[in-house]
Amino acid sequence: MDFRLSDEEQAISDLTAQILGDKSTHERLCALTADDDRIDAEAWAALAQSGVLGAAVPTEYGGLGLGFLATAMALQQVGATASPVPLLSTAVMGAMPIAEFGTAEQRARCLPAIAEGSLIVAAALYEEGAPAAEPEVVALTDGDDYRIEGVKPMVADGLDAGLILVPARLDDGSCGVFLVPSDSEGLSATRVEVTTGRPQGRLEFSAVVVPGDALLGGVSAASSGAEIVDWIELRANCAMCLMMAGAARSSIELAAEYTKQRYQFDRPVATFQAVSNRAGDSYIDTNAITLTAWQAAWRIDCGLPARDAVSIARWWAAEGGFRVVHAAVHVHGGVGVDRDYPLHRYFLLARQLELTLGNGEEHLATLGQSIAAR
Numbered sequence: 001m002d003f004r005l006s007d008e009e010q011a012i013s014d015l016t017a018q019i020l021g022d023k024s025t026h027e028r029l030c031a032l033t034a035d036d037d038r039i040d041a042e043a044w045a046a047l048a049q050s051g052v053l054g055a056a057v058p059t060e061y062g063g064l065g066l067g068f069l070a071t072a073m074a075l076q077q078v079g080a081t082a083s084p085v086p087l088l089s090t091a092v093m094g095a096m097p098i099a100e101f102g103t104a105e106q107r108a109r110c111l112p113a114i115a116e117g118s119l120i121v122a123a124a125l126y127e128e129g130a131p132a133a134e135p136e137v138v139a140l141t142d143g144d145d146y147r148i149e150g151v152k153p154m155v156a157d158g159l160d161a162g163l164i165l166v167p168a169r170l171d172d173g174s175c176g177v178f179l180v181p182s183d184s185e186g187l188s189a190t191r192v193e194v195t196t197g198r199p200q201g202r203l204e205f206s207a208v209v210v211p212g213d214a215l216l217g218g219v220s221a222a223s224s225g226a227e228i229v230d231w232i233e234l235r236a237n238c239a240m241c242l243m244m245a246g247a248a249r250s251s252i253e254l255a256a257e258y259t260k261q262r263y264q265f266d267r268p269v270a271t272f273q274a275v276s277n278r279a280g281d282s283y284i285d286t287n288a289i290t291l292t293a294w295q296a297a298w299r300i301d302c303g304l305p306a307r308d309a310v311s312i313a314r315w316w317a318a319e320g321g322f323r324v325v326h327a328a329v330h331v332h333g334g335v336g337v338d339r340d341y342p343l344h345r346y347f348l349l350a351r352q353l354e355l356t357l358g359n360g361e362e363h364l365a366t367l368g369q370s371i372a373a374r
Contacts, residue, residue: 048117079246094121158201175225
C-alpha cells in the first residue's frame with residue numbers, strides 16, 4: 001500500500017489533532033465527566049466548522065467529498081485524545097451509508113445537517129444472539145408504512161442521536177435498514193452503562209410507525225439491507241482499529257514520559273531492563289496495530305477487497321491493544337489507575353474497543369476460513 005496521505009487527508013488528520021488537543025484537554029474531560037455530559041459539544045462544533053464532520057459527505061451536500069481514509073485518520077486522533085465526540089457513529093455508520101445507499105431525498109435531508117454538525121446519527125446494529133444482518137427486530141407492513149417492533153439493547157450514541165439507522169426483519173424474512181427519527185412516537189431510550197463511562201442507549205420500539213420512504217435506498221433499493229449492514233460493519237470495524245491505534249500510541253507516550261521522570265534507587269525506572277523491554281514490546285504492538293489498520297482503511301478507500309485486511313487489523317487491535325494499555329498501567333504503578341491522571345481514559349477506551357471488536361480467536365478463525373475457501 002501507499003502510506004502517503006493526500007494533502008486533504010493529512011489536513012483532516014492535522015485539523016482533528018489540533019482541535020481535539022485544544023478542546024478535549026484532560027481538565028475539560030474531567031469536567032465533562034463530573035457534569036455527566038456525554039459529548040464534548042465545543043469540540044464537536046469545532047470539528048463541524050473545520051469541515052472534519054463533512055469529510056466523507058459529497059460536495060453537493062456541503063461536504064468535502066473525500067473518501068473513507070480521511071475520516072479514518074480523524075478517528076485515529078479521536079482515539080489519541082479519548083475525546084467524547086460521536087464521529088464514528090455519525091460519519092462512518094451514518095453519513096457514509098446514507099451517501100452510498102440513500103435516495104436523493106434521503107441524502108438531501110440528512111447529509112447537509114450531518115456536515116454542519118446539527119444532526120448526530122447512531123446505528124442500532126447490535127442484538128443479543130442475532131447477527132446484525134439477521135435482526136430479531138421486525139418491520140411489519142402497515143399499508144404504505146412500516147411498523148417497527150423490538151429492542152436494540154446497546155446503541156452507541158443512541159441517547160444523543162437525532163436519527164437512528166435500524167436494521168429490521170421485513171415480512172418476507174429479509175433485512176431492511178430504516179432511517180428512524182429518535183423522537184418517533186413509540187421509541188424510548190434508556191441509559192446503559194458501559195466500560196468507557198459514556199453510556200449507550202437501550203432502544204425499545206413499540207409500534208413505531210415510519211413511512212415507506214424511511215427504508216434506506218427506498219423500497220426499490222438495488223442493495224439489500226443485509227448488504228448495507230455488512231458494508232457498515234466492515235468500515236466501522238476498521239475505524240475502531242484506527243481508534244485503538246491512537247489510544248495505544250497515547251498510552252505509550254504517557255508511559256515513556258512518566259518512566260523517565262519517576263526515580264527508584266537513584267535512577268529513572270525507564271532504565272530498568274524489565275520496564276524497557278515492556279516499552280519495546282508496546283512500541284512494536286502499537287506500530288502493528290497502526291500499520292494493519294491503515295492498510296485495511298486504504299484498501300477500503302481504494303475499493304479493493306478488504307475483508308481479510310480488516311480481520312488482521314481487528315486481531316492486532318484486540319490482542320495488541322490489550323497488551324499496550326495494560327503495560328502502560330503497570331509501569332505507572334498506582335498512578336495508572338488514578339482518575340485524576342489521563343491514562344485511565346485510554347485504558348477504558350481500549351477495553352471497550354477490544355470488547356466491541358471481539359476476541360482474537362474469532363478473527364483468526366474468520367481469516368482461516370477465508371484462506372481455506374480460496
